[in-house]
Amino acid sequence: MKALILVALLAGCGGKSAFRLSSDENNSYELGRALQRRQLPAQPAPVNTAGQPRLFAVTAGGAGANKTIVAYDLASGNVMWKVDAPVGSRIVVGGDFIATLEGQEIVGRDQARGQPRWRIGASNFVGVAADRERVYLVTGGNGKWWISGHDGGSGKEIWKEDASGALGAPVAQGGLVYVPFLRQWLAIVDGKTGKQHTRLRGIDQDITMVRANSSAAYYGSKQGMFELDARSASGKRSDATYGAVKVPAQLDGASYAPEVYDVVQQQYTANDRKRVLWTTTPVAQGPMQLGGDGYAVHYFRYLFGFGVDGGMRWAYSQPRVELVASDHTGNAIVAVSAAGDVVALDPQTGAVKSRKSLGTTSPVLGATFDADGWAPTGQAEPIETVAALVSIARDRDARFDRVKELAVGALAKLPGPEVTSQLLAVLADNRAPQKLKDAVVDLLVERKDPSSLPVLTQQLSVRTDYIAQTEPEALGAVAKAIAGLGGMTLDKAHVAAALAALQSQLETGTTAVPDLIMVVKAMAAIGGGAERPVLVSHLLLYRADDDVGNDVTWAKVVVAAVAGKAKAPERELLRQVAADPRTKAPVSGAIRDLISPE
């Protein structure tokens, strides 16, 4: 009801404001003209006029002290300058200046030296943006909002427009300003004059996120993003260049961009540590086409690369501290850690292509990259996806328990004994959460990797030992994993070793009945008949036992293992067992189910 009243009031306003309810929208002709006015570089490039890939980081100050802005040249690896400032927003980067909220003012600084160049009053700050020439400021609240354009060299106001409905934080690109309006519209405003060229209305979803690089702009919401192009005039997902990537549930909260109506997100926050990173290749029709047929997700201290099908391609784990900001330059995924480490990864493989440091001792709070198109030079480090996944899976930080599940899931899809060994190590880790261990058990069973049999066998070598204080780790799970290898081509020597190890656990009095069942299943699955005498002995040992012999599952499993393909003497023995009055009912019943009385 309130919304209807608001809409009615706004509709009645009319007047000169660029931001009205009644306005031409989703006009393909006007949109086309507006897009033609964009001044985009021929190749992806930084905004700064030097064309150098740069990083502007904000670090914490001491008690009561200002924060510090660190300007850093990514190509040379040198700090350009550092200045203390009471930074209260993201840094926006222009051609030869940067700007940020400091107290109640936007302060423009010389990009080459960091010295203040101008100041603009910014009470009721909503958001700020910049392109090479100008800075754009949105302020407002309590029923009235303003957007103003200012000269980047002097801070002088060039134009100012008001709005009677909520404006979101603007994004600037090549002379155009994208201004979210009332969550439903994206106004495309001329940066030089403040006049609205046209505006887009989201028909299928809200417009609460906007992002631009040097070659493309995107808008949308948590649900998905539209690429700004001629087809945006449709306002519909089906007819526009639209895309929504598959973000694993374990990385819940990762978003495409900061929320433009949330003023908190116009500062550097923890929200920047959960980000989907992507680029696109322009298309004339169909859905959005992701650059490199994939995307990455930054999630706190981790980076994951995914293919368009949602399958994980690679993983990176930043040692010890979180990555506080990240960006996709088109040629690299670049991120900065709280400790000031700057890493650049190959978007396709996750290989580390560059590793540098801001050289700061204070924690980095956030950063803005102006590095579009940057491709780090030099030798890439070896791809360490397995190590990264292991590092994630073994991470002690309880906040990331779900990410650990994602990591072990990805790990389990990789072949080889080393991976099996690492999965088993998770099971052996007393501090690993039980849910993660349960997931690992399932994955071990699903793996069906014949080359892992020796590793699984090795795991069986640990026995219950009162003196050494050891006991088998996840015996049932390991046996279950071995059972999963039944029917596969296995090395005979590996099978013999596995059978010996399984027999040893079978004949250890301390093995719990559920584990015994798995051990029997494993022996039957891979034994090829060699296991039968051992299992017959096992059946006889417990067929009259009050505990084991009365376990229905055990009885069924062991009898099935012995009765399957049983020869005449064994069948006769089983009949004798079934007929003996001391044989427990589950055992005799299981035998009668499988062996005819003759």
Add this chain to the structure above:
Amino acid sequence: MLAGLLVSGEAVAQPAELPPPAPAPRPAPKRPAPKPPKKVDLAPEVTALNGADDDAAMAAATNLGTSEQPGAHDALLDALAFGLPARVAVAALAALTQHPAPADVAALKRYAGHHTPMVRAAAINALASYPNPEARVAIAGALHDPAGLVRAAAAGAAAKGRVRDAVEPMLKLLAKGEEASARALAAIADPDLARKLADQYGKVPDASLALALGLILKRQDFGPDPARVEIVRAMAKIQDIAATNQLKDYLDATPKNPPRPSRQEAEMVWSARTGGGK
């Protein structure tokens, strides 16, 4: 048929057996001449052993164990091979040792890995009657069992079978304060092992060490006396009251004459501790 279907355990190392202690000089016992075995009908006993009445089966197992007839032992082995309830198995395992035969070891080893600790303990206890390398390995292995009942049986079996490979694990169990290991180590200790035990001071609970050393001291077959003196001096370091009590027991059990230096040493320590018993 059963023997062919059952498998024996894995290959084993050849553990050494400790040399028997020097026999104490005693008069040779006068044994009665052996009587010829009494021929009895085994069939009822065998039927009872394999019947559904556990109490009757246990009694039958005991009777078959005492029988001198070859068929009795085979009946026990067959019943064990075919599988018995835990209580009956315990009786049958004990019965086997009445007339030990090499073939028993495989059956005993099989039951040494039984799910029920009581059965495992009985099997290990029985294995002590077999001077067989596999038996000794099983006994030493059972010292690692999580069930105290089984470890105690293994320690007793190690003492009875003088299993050298059991010494190290028993020293570790002594460090955990296990009385059965203290008693077993005392039973098999020669002067070297006694010295090794004395060196455990500070590494094992005082009361356990005092018990082990005190029991060695009281052994008639342990000596020579200078070795006993060393033990007394080792016990003198132990502040626990258990050491004082063990020394008192030694004094009480040893005549004053002929004079024995170890007794004199023990008396000095005891007097210093107690003020001469006043």
